[in-house]
Amino acid sequence: MAVLADTRYVPPPVRADGAEGTLAWLRARVSRFSTGPEHAERRRLLVALLDGVDPAGLREAARELTRERGGNWRGVPVAVLGAALGVEDTGAVPAAADGYLSGEESPQADAAVAELLRQADISVITLLLQAHAATETLVENALAHTRAAADGPIGNVLAGAAANGLAAAAPAWAGDVGALLHETLRHDPPLKATRRLDARTGDEVTIDLVAVNRDPEVFHDPERFDPARGRSPYLTFGSGVRPCPAPHHALALAAGVLEGLLP
């Protein structure tokens, strides 16, 4: 938390000479990789956009779209967020998101960025690219835990099988999608690490979010997956100067997808 709150630690710099409209060009223009007043201004635009998107509406739309697609939930989080931000076709998001954090460039990623720029401005694209992989990984991990928790269909756990007379197959937290998601976020953060550069020494610092979230001095029996532990101070959404600005939106999208998978 001390490193993440200290402006001396900055995101590792990205190249600034990418051709206009490419992934490299985009990365040089987003909040995520900028610092100082430029970061503050770019982040302000994102927060203003997010303020106009109601998480409860995202949850409902994600639930409906997941049902409409017969449970085929891949792409749902970003389609729902895209619709809320005025982007009709989010099909290019996965290819652009692939290299967004890593910086790995490819003709496919550049073509996807070009396609998104035809539909939206940089702030909206940033939100879609940041949202995509992390939210889908959260859903995947939560589903894996429901499978691990019950022998019966996953729907039994999500629907609260204990209340439906299937107590033998379901754990005590069955039916509490929020508890499932929070403990999944603690136990299995979608982004496992984040990096900073010490602006004075040039040293690189890696913050291991898995280790942080399992600190035995903070979390009782930290290795154990236990949704009943309630809200805990995990750092999955970051902290300090540049935490995720959208934890409520992420949780709403994931909860909606899970509800849409209920029988």
Ligand code: HEM
């Ligand atoms: C489970 C899902 C998500 C997780 C775990 C997650 C996690 C994170 C983390 C850890 C950071 C900070 C990285 C750092 O400090 O180096 C971050 C930044 C960010 N996230 Fe998320 N995120 C999620 C979903 C979303 C969603 C749905 C959106 C958009 C609606 C979003 C938008 C952003 C943006 C724009 C930033 C950069 C903030 C800045 O530049 O100041 N994230 N996220």
